[in-house]
Amino acid sequence: MNNLVIMKDQQAVTSSLQVAENFGKSHRHVLEAINKKIDSAENSAQYKTMFVEGTYKDKSGKQNKMYYMNRDGFTFIAMGFTGAKADGFKLKYIEAFNKMEEQIKTGGFKIPSTMAEALRLAADQQEQLEVMKPKAIFADSVATSHTTILVGDLAKIIKGNGVDTGARRLFQWMRDNGYLIKRKGADYNSPTQKSMDLGLFKIKESSHVNSDGVTVVTKTPKVTGKGQQYFINKFLENNSVISR
Structure with a gap:
């Protein structure tokens, strides 16, 4: 009760x-x-x-x-x-x-004031209220969030909820499954068109001057609130293990 x-x-x-x-x-x-x-x-x-x-x-x-x-x-x-x-x-x-x-x-x-708190709240509610199904609660917690997080931080959250993974394995899984570009080059690890169309990532661009005096622009994929909901649901539905 x-x-x-x-x-x-x-x-x-x-x-x-x-x-x-x-x-x-x-x-x-x-x-x-x-x-x-x-x-x-x-x-x-x-x-x-x-x-x-x-x-x-x-x-x-x-x-x-x-x-x-x-x-x-x-x-x-x-x-x-x-x-x-x-x-x-x-x-x-x-x-x-x-x-x-x-x-x-x-x-x-x-x-919840942070993404981690929202996900922890959702996990606690799921454990106590099996009939409500956890994915709906996770969706309520993060789907409308404007906070983006790094793929490595997403891996920590997923691991904290019982799925065996790490940052390197999650990156590899995302490349193998068409969410990040796996072709070596300037766009390596950038979101694929599929991911962008789904609204799973945003790209953070930054620049720095290297030792040769050349300005280098780097692109970092960051997972949106919708993306966090998407990936968390995908792995928690079957308590998947992210191999490699």
Whole structure:
């Protein structure tokens, strides 16, 4: 019963998956109840602020629809659940919402200020909330970040989350899989067109004067927030080992 409520976009929320599981309901029926609220002519705009659509992967790897819901959305859905057991779960959810909202309000819940903190928060939540699926949380943590990091720093974060790798092996993997240019030359280790089109990297250019008095321009690939989400998800989905 841990983490009935989590933080998403600095708001206390739960999910349709959690509600279905804890109240012993079919997830399909919970989705139908939410869709009915959203599609209703009266107050439909308000309902749309209570429920945010998301996705999760089932055991076969298929992407399926789910919803995140805030306290008001949960109240509308759960009010139709009756019985002593249902009432007990409602009280637990109310308590969980209260605690999370208080933590957010008072600062007891630390909002991530760095990429490492965001990823660590996501990893902690994934360990305690298996049903929510870790990749969605990682995506929420880093997808919209404007912070870019070096490939070596990305390797450390990935390794810290259980995937055996290092900077050299990650560079090699990225070259072998078409994310960085492996052809020796001035563009060696630069992002490929594929990577740039996907928004996975930005290029940092710097210059210095060498001992011969020649100005040398160097290009360093830096991983964007979207790229961090992309690569972390890719390796953590199967707990991959990056060889070489």
